[in-house]
Amino acid sequence: MRKVLLPTIIIIGTILLVLRLFYLQIIDDTFKLKSENNAIKIQYDYPERGYIYDRHGKLLVANQPSYDIMVIPREIKKDIDIDEFCHLLHITRKDYDRILEKAITFSPRLPSVFLPQLNKAEYAAFQEKIRKFPGFYIQKRSLRDYQVKFGANIFGFITQASEKTILKNPYYKSGDLLGKQGVEESYENILRGVKGVKYIQKDKFNREIGSYKNGMYDTIAVQGEDINLTIDATLQEYGEQLMINKRGGIVALEPKTGEILALVTAPSYDPAILVGRQRSRNYTALYNDSIAKPLYDRGLLAEYPPGSPFKILTALIGLQEGVIDEQSSFVCHHGFSYARGRFMRCHCHGGAQQLHRGIYESCNTYFASTYMKTINKYVRPADGVDVWSRHLRSFGLGEFMGYDLPTGRRGKAPTSKTYKRIYPNGGWRSTAIVSNAIGQGEVLMTPIQLANMMAAVANRGYYYTPHIIKKIEGQKIDKKFTTKHMTTVDRKYFEPVVAGLFDVYNLGTAHALRVEGIDICGKTGTAENYAKINGKRVKLQDHSIFVAFAPKDNPKIALAVFVENGYWGARWAGPIASLMIEKYLRGKISRVDLEKRMLEGSLQSEYDKYTGKKETDTLLLKPTAPKVIDSSEIEN
Known part of the structure; x- marks a missing residue:
């Protein structure tokens, strides 16, 4: 055996060497070209x-x-x-x-x-x-x-x-x-x-x-x-015009496909300035603008407390978990004392609140009570929070959504692990984390996640991964963009919630934003806004938030609007949402009063309060001779 082994190794090695030389010299010319590189x-x-x-x-x-x-x-x-x-x-x-x-x-x-x-x-x-x-x-x-x-x-x-x-x-x-x-x-x-x-x-x-x-x-x-x-160029341009002299983002989706109709970040800039010999200088100027951050895509990257739009999920999860139904009632005395004398303010009209009225009046008491009943359904609060968190994730929260753009953030859908870190000694209960119920607390969402949430509500329980590619010449788009994602909430629970969202425009906080002839379902939101300034936690002006979809039946657009430091939902974000919906569905605007207010209005003075500086960089998109409207002129 030993006599055969050595000759066999030599023969095999020789054959392999000859085959390699044959490949390099006869078949593959790469090394030949490299060897002749000098010539x-x-x-x-x-x-x-x-x-x-x-x-x-x-x-x-x-x-x-x-x-x-x-x-x-x-x-x-x-x-x-x-x-x-x-x-x-x-x-x-x-x-x-x-x-x-x-x-x-x-x-x-x-x-x-x-x-x-x-x-x-x-x-x-x-x-x-x-x-x-x-x-x-x-x-x-x-x-x-x-x-x-x-x-x-x-x-x-x-x-x-x-x-x-x-x-x-x-x-x-x-x-x-x-x-x-x-x-x-x-x-x-x-x-x-x-x-x-x-x-x-x-x-x-x-x-x-x-x-x-x-x-x-x-x-x-x-x-x-x-x-x-998938972008609608007309809608995208209109959204950017509405957001001039404001900061924030707009994300609009087609609910039935997940196609992104508009992806607006503000402030923005003319893309042509990043072409040619001046590209580097202009990019440096944009990159170093730490105040306006024009390169920061707020629609995909900014993680905000979602505020009152989150109450939609609180209601849906409460219905799915069986802790409330449409007739469940909670009495609101313009606030809710939930433990140790602490108090959650409420701006609704008070009295006994059921689901429908609770939604269109945005009653904090109703949703705080619903949230605590959801958590308290389980013996251990940790189990209740994890069940609640799993429902949130089925709507695309707390995860990278898998869309086809190279940047994004997870947002935050807290779990029991979150509260084990916050309360290492234990002892926490639903009363300690009840602010989650109204989209504050530890909950964070990006505008695209909020828009996707509304798409799922518009579809009564499913969504498609948001994406920006519609067609590639000669190729098919990734099948993950045509895969339906079901939420953990049954379809039957969406109808009463949608009815409440419809009356937000008819009876509730967005009654002044109605567009004649379009059935819009929406939800106003105001998110508290804190920042560290000189090492101190300072409360700044609240963010204005609005989510909506339309029409109510057979919806064609769902969107989320965030306006930083915009006071409350119906003041800036709500009018912008109504205008975007009408622009997309009709191609023209009947609410010219809202349009004039949004196009001419500015929040720049609000931003200057916190920075001590004014944006003078001509690279940013600015309107011609803008008229600044005093905030007191703008109705809720």
């Missing part, structure tokens, strides 16, 4: 990125030509006229030395970007004299050409691939562009296309003498695929 110049042909359209086929993002000056440091002649070179490109000698040193550090033999994104005039001037500057050449690329001035948070932007990205993904080379943030990042692999490659033979004097092997290894560029977004 071959690799030239890339960059494709156009795919175009971006809205749900109706309106072109949102196209392309425009761009020209980069590339450099191969070792090919630069010592006798070139550097002063003339700098004059042509409008840079200083100091800039030239700095950029060249960086290029040498990257690689003296490989090309890298010397100066990106020349315009047509700069390109033409340099092209005429490029022969005088060996080692430099022009690489044509394409940049984004925005057809609209809105949707910057949706699109994202294009930037140069970082060294880290290049090391991680061999597709990208120095100077290559890729999408960052928004759909440009989410659908980068689809939008970017495929680079073409040309191998050019050089002689011993480093002169180009033609295609390597008659172009047998060359490939042509393949343009990126076009995509259609």
Whole structure:
């Protein structure tokens, strides 16, 4: 056996070695091309990125030509006229030395970007004299050409691939562009296309003498695929106009599909400012604006206490758990004493409250009582909280929702573990955490989670994962966006809640926001707002919140509106919600009184109170000659 083992190993090893050599020398030319790198110049042909359209086929993002000056440091002649070179490109000698040193550090033999994104005039001037500057050449690329001035948070932007990205993904080379943030990042692999490659033979004097092997290894560029977004361009633009001089977010969904109709963050900016030679400077200015935070997508990232809209879930869970029914009644004395003399204020009309009236009058007493009965149904409060939390998660709360945008937050749906950390010695009961009932306490939600909650209510118990892709040319969208998610609340319990939400507009806190001929179901909200200023916890102006869907039957839009420091729900968020709904369903506005108030109104003075600074950055979207309305003029 030992006599056979050694020869067998040698024979097998020899066969494997021969097969590997055969593959490398006959089948795979990669190493051959690399070995001849000194005599071959690799030239890339960059494709156009795919175009971006809205749900109706309106072109949102196209392309425009761009020209980069590339450099191969070792090919630069010592006798070139550097002063003339700098004059042509409008840079200083100091800039030239700095950029060249960086290029040498990257690689003296490989090309890298010397100066990106020349315009047509700069390109033409340099092209005429490029022969005088060996080692430099022009690489044509394409940049984004925005057809609209809105949707910057949706699109994202294009930037140069970082060294880290290049090391991680061999597709990208120095100077290559890729999408960052928004759909440009989410659908980068689809939008970017495929680079073409040309191998050019050089002689011993480093002169180009033609295609390597008659172009047998060359490939042509393949343009990126076009995509259609679920966004309604008209609605998106209108939402951004309504939010000028305010901070917050609007998320509108189509309930039956989960398609995102509008995703507004405020303040925003014109996406075109992140294109061209000034991109870096403009991005830096936006990034460093720590007051307005225009790069912070409040619709996806901002975690707020949901306030009174959360009462919808308190009611649904109470019905599902059997601790209340439609006739359950709690007496409200404009407040609710629940333990040790502590008191929860209420702004309803008082008296005996049942579910229907409790919803449209937004009675704190009713929902605090319902919440405590839900928790107290179980022997251990921890078990009650965990059951309650599981119901919340079935609506998409406390989790990343899985939508197709690269940023987001979980929000917070507290569990018994949350309260074990807060109360390490135990002893807590439902009375200690009752503020959860009205969307305060430890509950946090992002606007997109609130909008999704309303979509589930509109559908009477199910939702689809929110998404922004509607169509990819030649491909199917991810099946997870067409998978129905059922909540843990039975369908029969949604009808009485929907009836209460309908009368929020007819009898309750949003009666002044009705739109004739449209059956809107909604809920106002006011969330307390605290911040640390100079190390102290300070109460700031409350946030204005509103959630809604319409029409009541066969709903076509569900949305959530957050306006930071907006006092209360019916003051800012409510009117914006009504206007967005009418704009989408009818394409025109009948409530011109609300429209005028929202377009001309400003909360800037409110924000200036807390910062001591005023927003003067012209990069932010601002209206022409806005009229500032005194807050006392605005009705509840």
